Amino acid sequence: xxxxxxxxxxxxxxxxxxxxxxxxxxxxxxxxxxxxxxxxxxxxxxxxxxxxxxxxxxxxxxxxxxxxxxxxxxxxxxxxxxxxxxxxxxxxxxxxxxxxxxxxxxxxxxxxxxxxxxxxxxxxxxxxxxxxxxxxxxxxxxxxxxxxxxxxxxxxxxxxxxxxxxxxxxxxxxxxxxxxxxxxxxxxxxxxxxxxxxxxxxxxxxxxxxxxxxxxxxxxxxxxxxxxxxxxxxxxxxxxxxxxxxxxxxxxxxxxxxxxxxxxxxxxxxxxxxxxxxxxxxxxxxxxxxxxxxxxxxxxxxxxxxxxxxxxxxxxxxxxxxxxxxxxxxxxxxxxxxxxxxxxxxxxxxxxxxxxxxxxxxxxxxxxxxxxxxxxxxxxxxxxxxxxxxxxxxxxxxxxxxxxxxxxxxxxxxxxxxxxxxxxxxxxxxxxxxxxxxxxxxxxxxxxxxxxxxxxxxxxxxxxxxxxxxxxxx
Numbered sequence: 001x002x003x004x005x006x007x008x009x010x011x012x013x014x015x016x017x018x019x020x021x022x023x024x025x026x027x028x029x030x031x032x033x034x035x036x037x038x039x040x041x042x043x044x045x046x047x048x049x050x051x052x053x054x055x056x057x058x059x060x061x062x063x064x065x066x067x068x069x070x071x072x073x074x075x076x077x078x079x080x081x082x083x084x085x086x087x088x089x090x091x092x093x094x095x096x097x098x099x100x101x102x103x104x105x106x107x108x109x110x111x112x113x114x115x116x117x118x119x120x121x122x123x124x125x126x127x128x129x130x131x132x133x134x135x136x137x138x139x140x141x142x143x144x145x146x147x148x149x150x151x152x153x154x155x156x157x158x159x160x161x162x163x164x165x166x167x168x169x170x171x172x173x174x175x176x177x178x179x180x181x182x183x184x185x186x187x188x189x190x191x192x193x194x195x196x197x198x199x200x201x202x203x204x205x206x207x208x209x210x211x212x213x214x215x216x217x218x219x220x221x222x223x224x225x226x227x228x229x230x231x232x233x234x235x236x237x238x239x240x241x242x243x244x245x246x247x248x249x250x251x252x253x254x255x256x257x258x259x260x261x262x263x264x265x266x267x268x269x270x271x272x273x274x275x276x277x278x279x280x281x282x283x284x285x286x287x288x289x290x291x292x293x294x295x296x297x298x299x300x301x302x303x304x305x306x307x308x309x310x311x312x313x314x315x316x317x318x319x320x321x322x323x324x325x326x327x328x329x330x331x332x333x334x335x336x337x338x339x340x341x342x343x344x345x346x347x348x349x350x351x352x353x354x355x356x357x358x359x360x361x362x363x364x365x366x367x368x369x370x371x372x373x374x375x376x377x378x379x380x381x382x383x384x385x386x387x388x389x390x391x392x393x394x395x396x397x398x399x400x401x402x403x404x405x406x407x408x409x410x411x412x413x414x415x416x417x418x419x420x421x422x423x424x425x426x427x428x429x430x431x432x433x434x435x436x437x438x439x440x441x442x443x444x445x446x447x448x449x450x451x452x453x454x455x456x457x458x459x460x461x462x463x464x465x466x467x468x469x470x471x472x473x474x
Contacts (some may be wrong), residue, residue, distance in 0.1 A: 014378065027130065028169070049467050079471045108452075207382065208236065293318065355380070
């Protein structure tokens, strides 16, 4: 198949690369309604455009930069598209993550119910635009944040502060590449050979407007909607989701089960090892990043960043069809079954998601946010429903494969919503045992959604067309 060049200069940078800037913040804004929204968006974006970072390779890392996402309501307010054109968006994007259909997959219940979100649902919390700002120092972050908020105020664009109207969604500098549960983060992403030439099918699983996609990437009907198609070209969807991590419940779960696990492993005195062994089984990787399929017995610095491994190898020494190394409900195995043919998931490789994310909030016990801590996640895809929502549904109910019988109602060990009635007993196959080890202490709810937005990351030219008022003339 012929390769296709990416339009790197026209694609927003965070789609192609994971930034390594140590400081970032994610600012939420609402445009004025009706016709005033177009003028406000134009004035706001005109100031921001010089700082928009494309995917082009930089020679010197910018000390401060930004990328921009628009929700469906933001596009309605900022752009003069017809109802027919707007109607070509997939329903998930139009209706938003709090909608009944999307919630069938996300299943945000109890304290994660959309009515309790800090943004994205409810009166006064409707977001039109997200500005993702990145900087090399705290001083640079303050400078770029001041530019953005100053431009918003001048354009009559309202900023929404999710934490009690006082705090922004700002990155917290934890130990390098770690999240609050202690796992190394940012290891595994889809292997797309970016930013080199790439297969057009892979390309269109993430960026809109390229041929031969294995999924439907959303609105792109050039023959009928030429102007709208030009606006959508080189864009990408972003499921922007903020989740709280209950570190106390996580560490308590490890403590509660450590003694029984140590005994089951034949190492009754090694409860510290048993705690880390359980943490690895929950995730599918040791907390240093080593995947269980390559390092089943202990973390190994040599495999800490490993991404090349399979669950079905055909080699008796490494084959894991019974989940002896990585349990089937371990997070990494649910989120990316890889080559596991036993799972019988049609085209599961086309369901991958590009994830960018940073921790927010000080570690447990510190005063910041009153112990509020978690992850700011950007989940990039060509189709919200066929990628983000599908994989989310796998996490909440492992009913996508007969592999999970008889425990057909199990969930992702880390990210499941723990809905009442589900089987929350984590079963761990262990070599030499006839039956998997079923933990006496059931899985607690470890994450809580604080807010979710479905955004389009438009191309640089599309953003410029909003800034100069020519969006309807593309």
